[in-house]
Amino acid sequence: MSLARTFIIKSAALKPVESLVRNSFLFRPLVRRFIAGDTLAEAMAVAEDLASKGLGVSLDYLGENTRTRGEAEHACAMYIQIIDAIAKSPHRDLINISIKLTQCGLDIDAAWSEQNYRAVLANAASHGIFVRVDMESSEYTERTVTMIEHVFQDFKNTGTVLQSYLRRSMDDIARMIKLGARVRVVKGAYLEPEQVAFPAKPTVDETYIAMSKELLLKGNYPAIATHDERIIAEVKKFTAENEIGPERFEFQMLYGIRRDLQTGLRAEGYNVRVYVPYGDSWYPYFTRRLAERPANGIFILKSLFKR
Ligand SMILES: Cc1cc2nc3c(=O)[nH]c(=O)nc-3n(C[C@H](O)[C@H](O)[C@H](O)COP(=O)(O)OP(=O)(O)OC[C@H]3O[C@@H](n4cnc5c(N)ncnc54)[C@H](O)[C@@H]3O)c2cc1C
Helix, strand or coil: CCHHHHHHHHHHCCHHHHHHHHHCHHHHHHHHHHCCCCCHHHHHHHHHHHHHCCCEEEEEECCCCCCCHHHHHHHHHHHHHHHHHHHHCCCHHHEEEEECCCCCCCCCCHHHHHHHHHHHHHHHHHHCCCEEECCCCHHHHHHHHHHHHHHHCCCCCEEEEEECCECCHHHHHHHHHHHCCEEEEECCCCCCCCCCECCCHHHHHHHHHHHHHHHHHHCCCCEEECCCHHHHHHHHHHHHHCCCCHHHCEEEEECCCCHHHHHHHHHCCCCEEEEEEECCCCHHHHHHHHHHCHHHHHHHHHHHHHC
8 A cells, every 4th residue: 555545544534634624615626526415315416417327326325333323223214215215216227325334333233233234125125226235444344244145145135345455355256256246346445454455556456357357257247346447448358358248247436536437438338337425424435535546635735735
């Protein structure tokens, strides 16, 4: 992981920095670039606009690491509201939801959080809607993979995310292929120690390609989630060479990043889904986006000093 990235993630965790970012109007345009709005109505408007252009959407109600049962119950009630809103949309076939197990209460009580997750899945299944479980830091990886293995026996409308920076991920790919659950491949957005994650970016990228190829050959409708044009080109070449049609996988990208690439791939006939976050708990998500591209943060720092 680059020094700039580590610096941004660590300094963003400091309370005075958080308060500055949350309260300064200077950050507003950048926050707006990555986050679709504060309310479900605003997020649905963005989702419908993207869907009207033929793009898929995964809605994310921002928030993670809930500390009380009340917070987790509130988050799961919001998930159910989102699912109900998707079910009423004219573009319902193109929109699904991404959730976090820590938002369902994983840090509070694992068995209880599984019940909450199952309640969300039951509601989504009644409408034929897919629920993706985002992958959080490595502290949660084993618990997430194991929970998917349990729950998938009863609900086929769910899947998860695996991160190519983790040393363990090729093994997790094998577990998910065996299960038949859908996987989104990402590089990984958290600060992880070398014992669990590859420190060198080229290794993360190589592993990303290896994981994607394995899933494209043997997995269930994998999602190739990246803005990395080299990887996208490699996936296009690999699928063409192996006669894997564009209906068997999708590309995914984040709201506000590389819109040109999103619409370009769609125009070429690929399925593309945009991950659309909304809600007022945007701070951790926002700092991960800044850390991925330190130039974003440097631009803000320069603006601060110019005033
Ligand atoms: C749909 C989706 C869902 C995700 N879900 C998860 C998850 O559940 N768990 C998890 O740990 N991570 C998740 N991520 C984040 C992921 O792990 C990476 O941190 C992120 O996608 C950046 O990596 P990259 O593959 O785009 O490649 P990089 O090598 O980081 O970037 C390639 C190029 O993309 C552009 N780019 C990338 N990030 C930014 C940015 N923030 N701002 C501007 N340009 C940028 C730049 O042009 C850069 O050169 C998700 C990503 C996507 C696209």
